[in-house]
Amino acid sequence: MTSVFAITASRVFDGQSFHQDAALIVDGAKVGAIMPQSKLPAGMKTLPIGNGLIAPGFIDLQVNGGGGVLFNNQPDVAGIETICAAHARFGTTALMVTLITDVAVIRNIAVDAGCKAAANAVPGFLGLHLEGPHLSVARKGTHDPSLIRPMTEDDLAYLENHAGHFGLPMITVAPESVAPDQVRRLVASGYRVSLGHTDSECAAIDAYVEAGATLVTHLFNAMSQLGNREPGLVGAGLSSAQLHCGLIADGFHVDPVTMRVALAAKQGPAHIFLVTDAMSTIGTNSTGFDLNGRAVYRRDGRLTLADGTLAGADIDMLSCVRFVHERLGQPLEEALRMASVYPAKAIGVTTKGNLASGQDADFLILSDDLDLQSTWIAGACAYEAEDDRRKASA
CATH class of the missing domain: 2.30.40.10 (Urease, subunit C, domain 1)
Structure with a gap:
């Protein structure tokens, strides 16, 4: 051409x-x-x-792996290249490679790989999403509880010093492990801060939004739920005009009826956008993998630990778009926006998404x-x- x-x-x-x-x-x-x-x-x-x-092109802000690579298990440039190439096969043109809760040395190695991938302009690499370890054990999901911990001054200084070097920086935190002033400093250094894996009450979320948090990680999953007297993080996310909410549209993580209710309820200008939370199985025939020393099993479109806990998702972004359009009845243009326009706005990318x-x-x-x-x-x-x-x- x-x-x-x-x-x-x-x-x-x-x-x-x-x-x-x-x-x-x-x-x-x-x-x-x-x-x-x-x-x-x-x-x-x-x-x-x-x-x-x-x-x-689709933009995915939560991708743990693909093409047989789980980033936690292979936190290097070759791993990032494999993950990006695997998701390009399903229409994703920009993604946040995600590192879930791990030991500090793995975080450091992953951040170094992200810096090199950004410098090498790896096609499809948008930046790193650090999902943990500063979360709540009560809403740990598949994260190893022995590795979850509060954010220290050393953690914060490390994150501040590396911001801007590994592409766009994004981090998921829980109020139980991170103070509003720490969120304020993360935002000031360039991070997009997402709230997730938390059991916080709705009222407690306000201080974090005021500090600059602008996203909610995989809405409904691993968080305080919407109740009649306590709205939880779900209620905060749906009612806030500032919080962009990621949604895993595979039919396993969230019931389709619940998804329809959420889409109807979400207050703008922030939107609900699609994420895959994809693991290493995407683009492969693998039957499972290892995560922090624990076996993850792939069966019937689901990834689970031995106790049945969902461990990420076995879905690509094009399948999410199809689900939203065909199962939830959203117009095609809206389903496409949820995978392109809305995640671009959520992460603050002005050159992509349209x-x-x-x-x-x-x-x-x-x-x-x-x-x-x-x-x-x-x-x-x-x-x-x-x-x-x-x-x-x-």
Whole structure:
């Protein structure tokens, strides 16, 4: 492909609305424009896809692994590259590689890997999401309780010193283990602070929102629930205009009825956005893996510890979009926004999430049946389904 070319399709979704019989102009690594096919300049190199849909690339703010790699088990640049490539096969063009609760030495190694991945501009790498260890044991989920601990001054100084070096920095904390002043310092150094794995009452959340927390990690899971007299973090997240809420739409982590209620109840301008919370199994035939010395089993679309506790998710972002559209009845454009526009806003990325002129040329091509045809990152094809089909038939 030349540095400037057009891709034509029966529909182009720019993040807000559909353009019929349109062309997406790609100018190097950026979006040039969207225009009617009839107005394309004469002689422009064109890739026609016929019937189908061009849409903004998916953005996933919680990815623990993929392609056989769990970041906690392989916290290096090669691991990050494998995870990003695995999720590109399902339409994700930017992701936050997530390290769950672990010992400090693993955190340090992971942060060093994130710094190198950012310096090397690994395709699809957006930054690191540190999910723990400063959480609540009462709402530990699959996190090892022996590794959960309060945030110390040394922890905070380390995080402050490394902010901005490993891509976008994001951290999940619980009020039980982190003070509002610590959140304030994290935000001042550039972190997007998410609240999760907490048993806090709704009223206690206010101080953390005032300190700058702007997200809720996997809404409904591993947190205080919405009750008739105590709204919990769920109630705080749904009623707050400032809190963007991640949602795992696999049908196991949250019941579809509950998801519909949450989508109807959420107060803006913050939104509910999709996350996968994906583990190493994505893109593989693996039957399980090891997490902090504990076996995780893969069965019937679920990942669980031996006691049945959900241990991350076995779902990709395109499947989440399909679930929201087909099972929850959300319009296709809203399902697509939940995987692109809304996570971009939640993490503060201004160059991704839509296909306006000047944005990063991160997009995907879907069939009318929402099958992925190809994934493009920075104007280059990162994955093409036809390649997999050719390999399968060889």
